[in-house]
Structure formats: C-alpha cells, structure tokens
Amino acid sequence: xxxxxxxxxxxxxxxxxxxxxxxxxxxxxxxxxxxxxxxxxxxxxxxxxxxxxxxxxxxxxxxxxxxxxxxxx
Amino acid sequence: xxxxxxxxxxxxxxxxxxxxxxxxxxxxxxxxxxxxxxxxxxxxxxxxxxxxxxxxxxxxxxxxxxxxxxxxxxxxxxxxxxxxxxxxxxxxxxxxxxxxxxxxxxxxxxxxxxxxxxxxxxxxxxxxxxxxxxxxxxxxxxxxxxxxxxxxxxxxxxxxxxxxxxxxxxxxxxxxxxxxxxxxxxxxxxxxx
Numbered sequence: 001x002x003x004x005x006x007x008x009x010x011x012x013x014x015x016x017x018x019x020x021x022x023x024x025x026x027x028x029x030x031x032x033x034x035x036x037x038x039x040x041x042x043x044x045x046x047x048x049x050x051x052x053x054x055x056x057x058x059x060x061x062x063x064x065x066x067x068x069x070x071x072x073x
Numbered sequence: 074x075x076x077x078x079x080x081x082x083x084x085x086x087x088x089x090x091x092x093x094x095x096x097x098x099x100x101x102x103x104x105x106x107x108x109x110x111x112x113x114x115x116x117x118x119x120x121x122x123x124x125x126x127x128x129x130x131x132x133x134x135x136x137x138x139x140x141x142x143x144x145x146x147x148x149x150x151x152x153x154x155x156x157x158x159x160x161x162x163x164x165x166x167x168x169x170x171x172x173x174x175x176x177x178x179x180x181x182x183x184x185x186x187x188x189x190x191x192x193x194x195x196x197x198x199x200x201x202x203x204x205x206x207x208x209x210x211x212x213x214x215x216x217x218x219x220x221x222x223x224x225x226x227x228x229x230x231x232x233x234x235x236x237x238x239x240x241x242x243x244x245x246x247x248x249x250x251x252x253x254x255x256x257x258x259x260x261x262x263x264x265x266x
Contacts, residue, residue, distance in 0.1 A: 001137030034142025
C-alpha cells in the first residue's frame, strides 16, 4: 500500500497519525503499529494533548460510529 | 346590593396558575440566556484548542497499511461500544414501570397525550412522568434515557429540567448493559434482576 501524507502528533515520544477529528477528539493510530489506536483531546489549560478517561472514550467511540456507521455496517 | 363572594377557591387557583406560568417564563428566559453565554464561551474555547492543535501538528508520511488497520480497529471498537450503549438504554426503558397505559398519539395538529383512557394536557402528562420516575426510583439520567427512548428528547428534557450530557447517558447505559439491571435509588431495589 502507498504511503500517505498525514497530520501527525507526538505524544510520549510516539508519533500518531490523525485518522479523524470529531468534536475536538483526535482519533489516531501509531505510525509504526496499526493495531495501536488511541484517542486524544487538546488540553487548553496546559496547551498539550491528553488521553481520554473511560467515559469520554465511550462517548467518542459512539460518535465515531455514528459518523461512519454507513461504512461500518 | 351585596356582592356575591366566591368561596370555591377558584380565584386563588387562577392566581397560582398565573404565578406558576410567569415563573416558568422567567426560568426559561434565564436558561436561554445561560445557554447563549455557554455557547459563546464554548466557541472561544474551541478556537483556542484549534490554535494549540495547529502548533502541535506536523505533516509526515504514513504507511497506507497502518492507516487501513487503524481505521478498521476504530470501526470495530466503536461499533461494539455503540451496541453496548444502545443495549443499556433498552434495559433502562424496558425496566421502567409506567403504571398503566401512558402514551401520546401523533395527530395532524400535533400530539394528544393519554394517561389510561383519559386525554390529558401536556403539563399533566409531564407531571405524571415525573411522579413515575420517582416511584421507579430512577435517577435523572436513567429517567432521561427512558423518556428519550419511549417518547423523544423534548419530553425527556421537560421531565428532567436539566441538561444531561452524552457522557452521563453513556455511563449509565453501559452500567445497565454490564450489570443487566438498572441501579435504582431505592436501596436493594434494582429493576431487571
């Protein structure tokens, strides 16, 4: 498969490619490991990128499903 | 000639109704203004977040295989999560006891509301649902889910009278899905066991 030019963020020295953005949540994949997927949000107080807690993850995943359900089904 | 006095209490009831109506109007106005303020502050926050993200992002080349794998992993995970939440919402609705026939019928001019065989006003319908929620021992979020599922978000909003976040809904729905029961307020009374 061809390489793709993508937006990347670095968290804890790991590069994550941004697959999607929904309501300030970043849906990412580790550029070196396609099985390592993570969701992040921007923390405007610390001006950094944080992970999501369990409840936030649940909401974010359902949003991802709702956006892409036609493709997922 | 003596003036005929009204001892039925109707005048007092009318005054009370008028007072309640005015209070509701004021409360709705305050809530609307608060929502507008929140919207503006949310817009400013979002703008700041976008600016921060722009600074932190960089462009790089990523293997197409990694992208495809990541997307399919998200698809699977999100579908599973959506399933759990929807099943939890179903459990919450199914275990709510409405205590008889309670429904609304969509007419050409709008909805008619029924409790038992009686055609009732929207206000009576809402206050019946408030009481039913209390009797079921459901908390605000569980009640919101049950009424949103059975009727719609507007009815649920009018019964609960506070904003319920998606985070709260998902948390409660997942809890119901995982436990298979609705964790009600009454001690030891969990519906659905």
